[in-house]
Amino acid sequence: MTNSARSKLLLIDGHSMAFRGFFALPVEKFATSTGVATNAVYGFLSMLITLLKEEQPSHVAVAFDAGSHTFRTEQYPEYKGTREKTPEEFKHQIPLIEEVLHSLGITTMSKDLIEADDIIATLSFEASQAGMDVLVCSGDRDTLQLVNDRVTVLYPRRGVSDLARMTPEAVYEKYQVTPEQYPDLAAMVGETSDNLPGVPGVGPKTAAKWLGQYGDLDSLLAHADEIGGKVGQSLRDHIDQVRLNRRLGQLLRDVELPAPVAELTIKPWDRAEIDQVLDSLQFRTLRERLFALDTNPANQEATTAGAGGVELVDLERTALAEWLAAASEPLGIAIEGNQLPVDPDVWLLALGRSDGEAVVVDFAQLRTEDEAVLRAWLADEAAAKTGHGVKGLLHALSSRDIELAGVVFDSQLAAYLAHPDQRTYDLPSLAMRYLGLDLTVTDNGGQGSLDLGDESQASALGADAVVLARLEQKQREELAGIDSLELLTDLELPVTWLLAVMERDGIAVDSSYLAELSKDFAAHAENSAQAAYQSIGHTVNLGSPKQLQTVLFDELGMPKTKKIKTGYTTDAAALADLYAKTGNDFLAHLLAYRDTTKLKQTVDGLIRSTASDGRIHTTFQQTVAATGRLSSTEPNLQNIPVRTEAGRQIRRAFVVGEGYETLLTADYSQIEMRIMAHLSGDTGLIEAFNSGEDLHNFVGSRVFSVAPADVSSSMRSKIKAMSYGLAYGLSAFGLSKQLNIEVAEARGLMTDYFERFGGVRDYLHTVVEEARVTGYTETILGRRRYLPDLTSDSRQRREMAERMALNAPIQGSAADIIKIAMLQVGAALAEEKLDSRLLLQVHDELIVEVAPGELERVTALVRGRMASAATLSVPLEVSVGVGASWLAASH
DNA sequence: AACATTACGTA
DNA sequence: CGTACGTAATGTTG
Incomplete structure (x- = not known):
């Protein structure tokens, strides 16, 4: 049955339909979380899905204009001259649409100097010659000339979902001419959007009447002097323009194209690839509509065969x-x-x-x-x-x-x-x-x-x-x-x-201590809340950013903070900034409330997660972090507070378990900077690690040209921030923001840094360039991360990918090394028949529960195995702490 | 009930 | 306008 069904070719004018989508859908409602507009992509894809579903084509192609310069503008520079410049928000969506189409195995075509409609006309002609049915989807009325018994034009009435089926009958009904006559009619009527003036006084009705009488434009113009009245004179006055219009309106049917119609079949779908593309666009509902389709016979065949x-x-x-x-x-x-x-x-x-x-x-x-x-x-x-x-x-x-x-x-x-x-x-x-x-x-x-x-x-x-x-x-x-x-x-x-x-x-926890902590934090939070209510004279949900915005910016009339989707941010940095500006106590109380409720939440989460054996059993995710790191869930034991004194108290709750002597923590010092030194081969940085000098003092002395002993604490903290920031792709702007200094100063700092540590600059540059060529980054163990966005046309996406490319080898190599270390430590504990055991990994830190009498051997073993996990051009330094609780073992 | 948004903890 | 994560609350959507 299916063999006897005629092949059906769907041809789409990419720009034209994307443009419809762009104007039909509000750009604010269709953007990724990073602010990339996707309304045209969404509209286009939505239309495409509908067409695939309703029309069940066997072949599909999408044609795009190659640029605004075409053979038509060469003949008539004013062609389409009145068009407004394409909005930036729209332009970047065309490559995205092409990306989607490629993932769907749909052929796209464009050709220098040629418009999409000419490609469509050529394919349409070729296909109908071969006996195929053709559907042309375009918002350009010139394509109506292609309509015949085999070729139907789908012309958007409004938006992208309401398409008029223009058959020969429909064309006649609308314009009173046949499809072949349509370009003759259009030549006389003109097309404002193409900047083609028509004959004054002649509209579609008049033009159609004349064509009905004379058959076609040539005959009509040959008898132009027979036409009386003002419109007759008008026609005679504009014959040159009409001839030009007619020539420009004629679509080419003999464009040389890269693929014949036969090759336009829909290719088998690679769902993973499609998923990836739709993920990056953050489309959800369209994915379901898409996968619900069963239009792809090739795909079904492949699926069944397997x-x-x-x-x-x-x-x-x-x-x-x-x-x-x-x-x-x-x-x-x-x-x-x-x-x-x-x-x-x-x-x-x-x-x-x-x-x-x-x-x-x-x-x-x-x-x-x-x-x-x-x-x-x-x-x-x-x-x-x-x-x-x-x-x-x-x-x-x-x-x-x-x-x-x-x-x-x-x-x-x-x-x-x-x-x-x-x-x-x-x-x-x-x-x-x-x-x-x-x-x-x-x-x-x-x-x-x-x-x-x-x-x-x-x-x-x-x-x-x-x-x-x-x-x-x-x-x-x-x-x-x-x-x-x-x-x-x-x-x-x-x-x-x-x-x-x-x-x-x-890992064992002290449950009664956790319960106490929770109570303390609760009481503290409540005090802060009451004080906050007092200072504004009413209660408010301090946990609601929305309500806080009302209080801060409407009620108290404070200066606006950084813009976010729903208004203005109330994050800690912004509140601290506002407090410095206004001195309003409400802000201080609010910050205190935030701090303690956050801590209480962490504690309560730990209490909930404590198993009946009095221990917390996290789940380590081994396939989540794109860099190769582990992550930890239910609960996350990799983000237990450590930076503030109150937060650190939570670490007291993690204790040595019964039958064991103590906890031991061992962490790598500055492992990412050491990897940076190794990968970049920068002699200065390598020397820094071999000198025995404090890293940031050493680097600071080079950057500021002073003796290491003369590096002030403010210099040191600037250097520290910059060193770490470099591995993340920090910009001068970001550095200035973080250090609260002028952008110029930050830029100067970076320039000085790179002057002294040129190897680092070269490395960071090379790693991105190599990744752009190969498509992926690699860690020291060859762990790959693919970053296709490195060649994206969108600056935002490209720069994001560049930062990922900088960071992935460094973070990922650190992950490789600590995984090796874990295996080594685990193997050594087993070999030496020790009862001590590895409990946690926190990216650069291992936590071990030490059995009675084993401390000395375990300390040496952990140190040794961690330090020798990898041989870099700088030593791997390990610092070890011991104590009855995680906090005590931390120093 | 499921999802998005905001905020914030760690390396 | 610095990478990599997970969790919880609020608020919106279906």
Whole structure:
């Protein structure tokens, strides 16, 4: 049936339709969080989705104007001369639209000196010659000349969603001429928007009447002297203009184009790529509308071809041991259960082979002998396995004291290493991306779904396991291609084991102390609140920025602060600034209230997170931070206060657990600056670290040309801010803001800095340039971060990407190093059969719980292993503290 | 109920 | 107009 359906080509005038979208949608409502306008992109894509859905074209192309200079302006410089300059807000959206189209596999075309309509006319002509149906979507009436039995123009009436179908009949009804006659009519009537004057006194009605009488413009002009009255004279007076109009209005049908119509089929969708593009545009609803489409036959074919049936092996008939022994490749492991460190559980486990065979076991019904076989196999280092988020697997299996070894792959970690910027790495997305399988389709008949056999949970789990086995093959190849396979097998996978144990162990807290702290902070906050109400004479929700804006700027008439989306900011820096200006006590009370409520929230969060064993078990996220860092959730133990005295008191609550002697903290000193010295090879900076001198004093003495001893504290703090800022892509403006100095002074400071440390400047420059060429940055271990925005036309996006490119190798290399250190420390503790254990990692710091009598050995071991984790051109310095609480161990 | 916005804690 | 994160409250939207 589908073969007999005629091919249908959809041709879109990109500029024209984007422009409609731009004016139809309010720019304020359609912008990314960074302020990039996206209303035209949104409007265009929305229209495109509708067309794809309603019209089901088999071929699509979008044509764009190459520029305002065309062969028409060469013939007639005034052509389109009255057009207003394209708004900046609009211009930058064209590349974004092209990006979206490319991710959708839709061909875009543009050609120097040629307008989009000429490209469309050429393609339209070629396609209708080949017997295809053609839809032309354009807001330019010149395209009406293309209309015939095969070609329909969709002309926007208002906005981008209301399109008029201009068939030959519709054209005639509207203009009383045939499509072929339309350019003749337009030549006489003129087109204001193209700056083409028509014949005065001649409108569409008159022009149509004449064309009805004479057939076409040539015949009409040949008999121009027969036409009487004022309009006849007017026509004769403007014949040259009419001829010019006619020539300019004629669309070219013989433009040389890069691709024939046959190649304009919609390409298979790479959902991950589309996701990435839509993410960057911050589109949500359009994504759903888009993926709900089923217009792409090529995609369906690819999807179906990749799908195979999953066959569940019946353990009543097949011996588990034999089935396992027959495995010649890593088996996929999928489970059903709680994969968190607290109260983990597992009730179903599936093992899958890439050929589609799967075993699913229900622990509640598992025969004793099968369970023994399964346990032995899972614990067998030589039996290769692959999973998805193996850390969770380890938690779940630990609930039944099941040991897991021989895991050679983790599809989630692998996907993260390949594309560390993605939001999530859920299995269905990976299945779609790497295998073209749609795991979200649960019904049997659905195209692209695995044939589940039945809809039970067990079958779905078996399918997951099969998918994992197949993913391993694809992703292993991908990682090998970017030299990241070792990163997975030698770093991230071992780290997963370590993290699982750290999470399971947790860190002990003093719960009664936390309760006390909460009470203290509450009382303090309440006092500040009352004092705040007192000073303005009424109560207000101090936690509501909106209400505070009313109080500060309307009621008290304070000077306006920095603008934000909803008005003016009330953040701490702005409030402190206002306090300096006005001296109003309300501000001081408000700041105090903010501080203490924030601390109370942190404490209350810790209380809520304390497990029944009196310890807090955070979850470390290993696939979240794009640079390679870990992050910590539920609760986040990587942002426990330390900077203020009151905040530090919270660290007292983290204590050594029963049966252990003390806590030990070990942190790298200035690791990012050391990495900067290493990567840049700057001799001055390397010397700074080898001199034994305090880093900032050393650098300060060079920048300010004084002796190290004469570096004042104000000089030192400026140097410190600048040194750290450089690794983030700090600008002179940002530095001036932070240090409260003039921009000129900040710029001078940076110039002096770079004069003395030219290697740093060269390095920072090179790292961005290389990334622009290769498309990615790399850490010392070869961990990549892709930054496509480095070549963006939008300055904002490009500069953002440049700062990321500066920072990623530095932050990421530090992450690499501490991960190595963790593995080394973990291995050393095990080798030396010590009972002390790693509890937390806070980016450049490790926290260890030391068993009785082990302090000396553990201190030496941690120091040594951390310092030797990497060999850089500067030493890695480690400072260690010991104490009964995290606070006490911090100094 | 889900999402966005604002603010703020850490390295 | 400095990177990388997570959490909580308020307020808006469906």
